[in-house]
Every structure is written in C-alpha cells, then in structure tokens.
Amino acid sequence: MPVAADKAERILAVVVDIPAGAVASYGQVADVAGMPGRARLVGRALRELPSGSTVPWHRVITASGALAFPTDSPAWRRQRDLLADDGVVLERGKVPLARYRWAPSLDELLWKPPGLQG
DNA sequence: CTGATGACTATAG
DNA sequence: CCTATAGCCATCA
Numbered sequence: 601m602p603v604a605a606d607k608a609e610r611i612l613a614v615v616v617d618i619p620a621g622a623v624a625s626y627g628q629v630a631d632v633a634g635m636p637g638r639a640r641l642v643g644r645a646l647r648e649l650p651s652g653s654t655v656p657w658h659r660v661i662t663a664s665g666a667l668a669f670p671t672d673s674p675a676w677r678r679q680r681d682l683l684a685d686d687g688v689v690l691e692r693g694k695v696p697l698a699r700y701r702w703a704p705s706l707d708e709l710l711w712k713p714p715g716l717q718g
Numbered sequence: 719c720t721g722a723t724g725a726c727t728a729t730a731g
Numbered sequence: 732c733c734t735a736t737a738g739c740c741a742t743c744a
Contacts (some may be wrong), residue, residue, distance in 0.1 A: 603741075627727055637739055643725035644741075668725035
C-alpha cells in the first residue's frame with residue numbers, strides 16, 4: 601500500500617516548487633508540506649514516483665547535504681547527474697547546502713494550502 | 719495489538 | 732569523518 605494519496609499529493613506539490621539550482625532536505629519538504637517529523641514519509645512518496653514523472657525528486661536530499669542513496673550506486677549517480685543539469689555540483693560527495701539550500705518565500709509557503717485561507 | 723522497516727534527523731563520543 | 736543511539740511515524744507482516 602502506497603502513501604495515502606492526499607499526503608503524497610501535498611508532498612509532491614512542495615517538491616515541484618523547488619526551483620532548478622536549489623535543493624531541499626526530506627525534513628524541510630515535510631515541514632513545508634505541513635507534516636513536521638515526516639521526513640521518512642517524503643522519502644517513501646518519492647520512491648513511489650512513476651518513471652515518467654516530471655516531479656524533480658532529485659532536488660530532495662538528506663539534511664547533511666548527502667544524497668540518500670549509497671555512494672556511487674546507480675540511483676546515486678542518476679541523482680547526481682540530474683543535479684548537475686540543474687547546475688548543482690557535489691563537493692566531497694555532498695551538496696554545499698550553504699549555497700544551494702532552498703529558501704522558499706513567504707508567498708510560496710502560503711500559496712500552498714487551498715483550504716487554509718489565511 | 720506487536721514488532722520490523724525505511725530515499726530521515728539530531729546528538730554524542 | 733565515523734559509528735552508535737535514540738527519536739520519528741506510516742506502512743506492513
């Protein structure tokens with residue numbers, strides 16, 4: 601059984617907002633999606649993405665800046681390549697968060713919830 | 719209900 | 732940098 605549809609929908613909605621050239625941690629995505637503490641749920645939702653998806657899953661990494669896959673594994677290389685396409689380059693195996701960490705604007709944060717009228 | 723699992727995270731040594 | 736520990740919580744057997 602996959603991640604509940606409504607939760608996956610909110611998680612992916614946040615991931616789609618991450619612009620090229622920026623990265624966000626699983627925990628940060630969970631936070632913005634209104635599910636603090638659900639970092640693992642974010643990983644699960646991304647794992648269930650179909651191969652043809654346009655969701656920029658590669659812009660989501662761990663809090664330390666490392667990719668969530670084993671170093672040099674096929675998945676790890678693919679993510680690194682996709683990041684390179686975005687202009688994000690790894691240094692010593694990790695993404696320099698100081699430079700690429702996503703900083704969503706207040707507007708972006710409020711634009712999300714369709715039901716929660718400020 | 720109980721126990722295991724995992725694209726996580728924070729803290730300590 | 733590394734390992735160990737302890738939280739975390741939806742999902743699954």
